[in-house]
Amino acid sequence: MNDRVIKPAYIAATGRVHCFLCSHLVPANVLVNRRDQFTTPGQSCPRCHSSLDSAAVLSVDNARPAPIAFPRAA
Numbered sequence: 001m002n003d004r005v006i007k008p009a010y011i012a013a014t015g016r017v018h019c020f021l022c023s024h025l026v027p028a029n030v031l032v033n034r035r036d037q038f039t040t041p042g043q044s045c046p047r048c049h050s051s052l053d054s055a056a057v058l059s060v061d062n063a064r065p066a067p068i069a070f071p072r073a074a
């Protein structure tokens with residue numbers, strides 16, 4: 001079966017994430033699917049320019065953003 005069919009629809013939103021390096025809350029683009037939340041891959045912290053790929057999402061700003069397809073790794 002095509003993997004595009006069985007992957008859930010993630011929602012692109014803005015939120016606040018915790019940067020591990022500078023230990024601050026910074027705004028970032030996040031992907032949300034019900035309780036599964038993580039940052040959009042490839043972002044950097046606006047304060048210290050470290051990667052936000054493993055940052056913890058603490059809040060999501062948008063109440064009902066438009067759904068998007070999950071970004072593929074390739």
Ligand SMILES: [Zn+2]
Pocket residue numbers: 019020021022023024026045046047048049050
């Ligand atoms: Zn930082």
